[in-house]
Amino acid sequence: MRVELDEPKCVASGQCVMASPEVFDQRDEDGVAVLLEETPGAELLDGVREAVAICPAAAIRLVEG
Amino acid sequence: MTNRGTGMTSTANPADERTARIPEFPMARAAKCPFDPPPALRDEQREGPLRKVRLWDGSTPWLVTRYSEQRALLGDARVSSEVTRPGFPNQAPVKSGSTGLSFITMDDPEHSRQRRMVTAPFAIKRVDALRPAVQKIVDDLIDTMLAGPNPVDLVEAFALPVPSLVICELLGVPYADHDFFQSNSRVLITRDVDPEERWGAMKRLTDYLDELLGEKIAHPADDLLSGLVPRIETGELTRNGAAQMGVLLLLAGHETTANMIALGTLALLEHPDQLALLRETDDPKLVASAVEELLRYLNITHGGRRRLALEDIEISGETIRAGEGIIVPNEIGNRDPEVFADPDRLDLRRDARRHVAFGFGVHQCLGQPLARMELQVVYSTLYRRIPTLRLATGLEKIPFKHDGSVYGVYELPVAW
Numbered sequence A: 001m002r003v004e005l006d007e008p009k010c011v012a013s014g015q016c017v018m019a020s021p022e023v024f025d026q027r028d029e030d031g032v033a034v035l036l037e038e039t040p041g042a043e044l045l046d047g048v049r050e051a052v053a054i055c056p057a058a059a060i061r062l063v064e065g
Numbered sequence B: 001m002t003n004r005g006t007g008m009t010s011t012a013n014p015a016d017e018r019t020a021r022i023p024e025f026p027m028a029r030a031a032k033c034p035f036d037p038p039p040a041l042r043d044e045q046r047e048g049p050l051r052k053v054r055l056w057d058g059s060t061p062w063l064v065t066r067y068s069e070q071r072a073l074l075g076d077a078r079v080s081s082e083v084t085r086p087g088f089p090n091q092a093p094v095k096s097g098s099t100g101l102s103f104i105t106m107d108d109p110e111h112s113r114q115r116r117m118v119t120a121p122f123a124i125k126r127v128d129a130l131r132p133a134v135q136k137i138v139d140d141l142i143d144t145m146l147a148g149p150n151p152v153d154l155v156e157a158f159a160l161p162v163p164s165l166v167i168c169e170l171l172g173v174p175y176a177d178h179d180f181f182q183s184n185s186r187v188l189i190t191r192d193v194d195p196e197e198r199w200g201a202m203k204r205l206t207d208y209l210d211e212l213l214g215e216k217i218a219h220p221a222d223d224l225l226s227g228l229v230p231r232i233e234t235g236e237l238t239r240n241g242a243a244q245m246g247v248l249l250l251l252a253g254h255e256t257t258a259n260m261i262a263l264g265t266l267a268l269l270e271h272p273d274q275l276a277l278l279r280e281t282d283d284p285k286l287v288a289s290a291v292e293e294l295l296r297y298l299n300i301t302h303g304g305r306r307r308l309a310l311e312d313i314e315i316s317g318e319t320i321r322a323g324e325g326i327i328v329p330n331e332i333g334n335r336d337p338e339v340f341a342d343p344d345r346l347d348l349r350r351d352a353r354r355h356v357a358f359g360f361g362v363h364q365c366l367g368q369p370l371a372r373m374e375l376q377v378v379y380s381t382l383y384r385r386i387p388t389l390r391l392a393t394g395l396e397k398i399p400f401k402h403d404g405s406v407y408g409v410y411e412l413p414v415a416w
């Protein structure tokens, strides 16, 4: 599974970092999300799914492949 | 056409019937259940996800009662937060010529352009670095409280100073001015205030922030307001725009968290088994989960997020027309039984992270990492350091902020 981040949509809420700190971080200059892991292992997927669900800006997607 | 069997009369026009039954909004809470949403709001939720209500000015915006429709609409780019648009479902009369309050009342792209100027200090890691300083503020205030009169008003002695000290430090606002900015903030967040008076309070606060910006231009420091100075110099932000942003951050930064501390403490005192969980744990996970559950349960920003439809929006079998108002009360979305089992039970162990207490969509609370951290420090410290903390009066004597756009208690007399 691959994580996609739609950066322009991100409102820097930090929700994804809270839900899945192994996969998401925030840029220093403006708090916009950055991906640490594009293809996270199975053990991290629950956290990523939570991030997808709570991202207020619908900026994160989890896709096949 | 469906007919629910009552009125077979030929004159019954469903549209008229609906108009006649439109309830007033906001609705009153039941006196005996100060933590629960108004019973009439629950009735509307049971009736359907999209209802109509009547506001102070006679207008009849949509009321969005269920969690999934609430998130869908707040996350929809076709809704506006610009309070000066004709037909916007405002909380109270607005003085003509007055504007909104910085980017919270703007739409994208301008909203996000301005918001991104101040997102960096609220990033999770930056906020976490402030935790020791916040812990010290909390410990010092508790020391002072324990050395002072018993009983005491927890709002005055603790709940208001914690977030005020923190936001002052972060923005670079002198805490010594707290009486001034707290009393003016209070005018802005009270519902039934004369528009002139509200405008006056807004003007005093904006002038105050403008003066502070002048000082930061002369003597830049390491704080958020000083960080706006280069933006003013490059023309990215007007000086007035920067002052308004300062007012928004100062206001949102202390009134909200203060009410979470005081109302949260009252709710915990009324649920001793839950209070005991917090008092006896040193598991940061349980503390974090308690903060999310109290946010879900308390809904201090009650009375609804307010929006205006910019285009026709089809949702759940209804059409919200362009130009119609939309009201989204998180106090009912967070009690949606489809999403939160046994929603009226305060259960600090439940996973409440999906709540909408910070709103949803592009305006979702900018200060949420800071609010969470402050509340984690407070809830994990106050009841452990004062294990005998109790209410010094009866629940029925506590003055609740029914008239505020931020819910909470005016006073909380406690003893130990």
Ligand code: HEM
Pocket: B081, B103, B104, B105, B115, B167, B248, B249, B250, B252, B253, B254, B256, B257, B260, B300, B301, B305, B306, B357, B358, B359, B360, B362, B363, B364, B365, B366, B367, B368, B370, B371
């Ligand atoms: C527990 C405390 C808090 C609660 C419950 C809360 C709640 C909210 C809610 C519901 C919104 C959405 C408004 C809307 O959609 O129209 C919001 C926005 C906002 N909050 Fe908070 N807030 C809290 C603490 C804070 C703190 C500590 C700050 C710090 C400065 C802050 C700053 C803001 C700002 C600037 C916005 C506007 C965001 C935007 O329009 O993009 N809040 N808050």
Ligand code: SF4
Pocket: A009, A010, A011, A012, A013, A014, A015, A016, A017, A031, A032, A033, A051, A054, A055, A056, A057, A058, A059, A060
């Ligand atoms: S949760 Fe969404 S909006 Fe928030 S920081 Fe992550 S990607 Fe950005």
